[in-house]
Every structure is written in C-alpha cells, then in structure tokens.
Amino acid sequence: MTNPSDYQYVRSHEWLCYVDKDTVRVGITDFAQKAMGDLVFVNLPQVGDMTTAGEPLCDVESVKSVEDIFSPVSGEITAVNEELADRPELINSAPYEAWIAEISNITDTEDLLDAAAYEAVCAEEE
C-alpha cells in the first residue's frame, strides 16, 4: 500500500491530513497497522479534550497487545471516528481512510515528514 502523497507523517507512525486550514484528521499508517496485526479495540479519545504533540492520544489493542497512538499535533479534539468503536478492523483494511480523531485549534506540531521521507524511516526500521 502506498502512503498518500498529500498526507504528512511522524516517526511514531501516525499520519495527518488537513480537512481545513486549522483542522487535521489523524490516523495510523499502513506500516503501523501491519506491525500491530489484527486490531480488536480502539480506545477512542474524548471530544473536547486537549492533546499534546508527541504525547499519547489514545490506545489501540491488537489481539496480542496494547499500543499507544501519539498525537502529531497539539490542539483540541473536535471529533472522533465513532465507526471504529464497533469496527476497529477498518484500521487494518483501510488505514488512510480510518481516521481516529479530528484536532482543531492547533498550537504545535511534531516534526512532520512527507511520504518519501516517511518511507525512508520505515525502510530503516524494517
């Protein structure tokens, strides 16, 4: 699966894409979902909570383990993808459509990578 060229990425394997100039959607990359395996639960964050770049945004559970998902930006969580509550496997089947949270009022970001730079990070880890 190719990483969309209009998305941005962080080294901890999350992606973000802008839905308007001050709002991003955040999810996890194909590399990350493959590493975790079949997901069985997404512990969605709370709308209205503030999130900090580089800090845990929420956690997801695969059959084998629990993994923290890190927020690529600081801001306010304005929406969560409720569909994932019942269908966590969407992250496995369509990682770049299965967004986890929408974050607005962004005040800070992690170091963001384009698709090519992110793929270089993945190649190093493999």
Next chain:
Amino acid sequence: MELKTPLYDCHVALGGKIVPFAGYLLPVQYPAGVIAEHMAVRTKCGLFDVSHMGEVIYEGPDALANINKILTNDYTKMDIGRVRYSLMCYDDGGVVDDLLVYKMGEEKYLIVVNAANRHKDVEWMKKHLFGEVRFSDISDQIAQIALQGPAADAIIAKLTADIPQKYYSFIDKVQIGGIESLLSQTGYTGERGYEIYVAAADAPAMWQQLLDAGADEGLVPCGLGARDTLRLEASMPLYGHEMDETISPLEAGLNFAVKLDKNFIGREALLAAGDPQRQRIGLKVLGRGIVREHQDVYAQGRLIGHSTSGTHCPYLGGAYAMALVESQSVQLGDKVEVDVRGRRIEAEVVPLPFYKRV
C-alpha cells in the same frame, strides 16, 4: 542468542513474523493474521510448530516411583499408550511446571514440559532422582508439530491408518507418510487434533506433507498468537499466568491432577494450606476494552484479585479473561470491575471453559 527450531526456514518461507519466545525464534503469526488463523482452527484446521517444547525420558525399574514422587498426579494405574496431565510442585506447593506424561512402556515414560521451564525442570528432576532409573533430556533431538481442528482427522487419515482413537492416547512408531512418528491425540487449542513427535531432521518433510495433505481441507499454518488466543478461549491454563511458583495448583482449580491420597513433593504444604484462599474464575468483558494479565479486579468497589490472562477471543467474538480472586468473593453471574490502565471496565463472572467444542 535465541535458538531456531528445525522448522525455522519453513516459517520464514511462509512469511511468518518471527519473534523470540522462550529462547526460540518462532512465528507469532503468518500473513493471514492471528484472527484468520484462530478461526481456521475452530472451523477447519491449523498447523503449529511446537518444537520448542521440552521432552525428557524416565526409564528403568524405578521410573514409576520417581514420577509418582515428583508429580502431583498418580501414574500407578495407567495403560501404555495413554497420556496424563500433571503439575510438578516445589516443597511449598508452588508450581515448578505443568506437563504431560506419556507411558511408553512398563518402565518408560516420556514427559513433555514447557520450553521456558525446560532447564529449571531438568535441574529439579535430576536433583530428585532415586533408585534404578535413567533420566535423559532429549528435547534437542525431537520436533513437535500440532495439527488442530475439525479437519485434523481427515488430514491425518491421508497419511496413516494408525490413528489413536481416544483423547489423551497415542501410538508410538507410526509411519506418517513414511516418517517414523509418535502420534498423539492431544492439543492446546480446545479443538480435536493431534500432536506429532518426530526426529528433528524429519520435521521439515513432515511439516510440508501435512500442509500438502491439508491443502484441500483449508489447513493453514498458525503462529504463537493464535496458539495463545485459542488456549485462552478454551480456558486452558498457561504456566506463568494461571499458575506459577506462587500460585498453587489447587488455587488454579487443577484439583483433577492433584492426588492428595498419595505421597508427592509439595503434598504436605498443600494439605497444610487447607482450603485454597484464592480461586481461578472466568470473566466476560461487558464494557469496551480488552482485559490483559495483571489487572486489578474489584467486586463492589473492593479489590479481590487480579487477571492472569486475557485477550479478544475471535470465535466467541468478545474479550475474555481469567482471574485469580479471593475464594467465594464472587459467584457466577456477578458483575465485577477491572482496572484497565486507570479505566474501570465492567465484566461478568462466567463459567469456565469459555469455549467447549460440541
């Protein structure tokens, strides 16, 4: 430095995701994934490399006396060709390991132990040898493959006619597709199936012929991930989780394998401890989330124990856990709460096993 089982190259060729486990490099899953592998075992068939398990032999006129002394189960009345589960305890009643005993002959027993405990077990067994008995650790010469699932019978029948007909029985020196094997009707999945012991050098050929024979039956290779979800769904205890040095077999609810009417190491401590202060229970998670091991369990706000294993059970379609709690602190149907990383999740006390093959 982890060891490779004789099937390591087969796992790599099949795209297995290799992880270190109990000192060995083993596949945690193949490309199909843990859920698909789990479902294959429940509905069709799965093939597992369990060559990491340890095997030891007691042989000689005092073999029976030795195992009866060191193991909690009673082997006095047992036919050749049968398999019997046991615990091995310390003097204080804590568990050294759980294991299977195969009666090979009137004076010969094969014992299969957990990989992670092998060296500790061998040391303990050697330390307690007495009388006329020869003890040997043959783990490195033996490979073990598990064929598990409703199609296991059809698959094994393509390769041999000498099939053990009873659960927990075996036939030694069976020719399976021309390879000499010990064929045992046992397993760790809660499903009907077989475990096949062969010389290490024969393992790749055995693995391949089983995959070939099972191709039309939906047989898939399965990794450690599915092995764990299957045993949890079938509520089978795992050493280091449901029992260990600090959890007695009686607390773990394994009374059926503890014969207090004979003498064995740990018996006095178990008798002195009286009725177990803790018990193993089953939990079905009602709230959202997955309970894992070592999470605190509360009944009406009071801490009563902790979870020992837990995961999402793919066939049952929900999260389940086993827990060790104060005896009689809860009853079937009671609601409890489990602390999952600071979040309280509701669960119901349900009967064990969670899954039982019909």
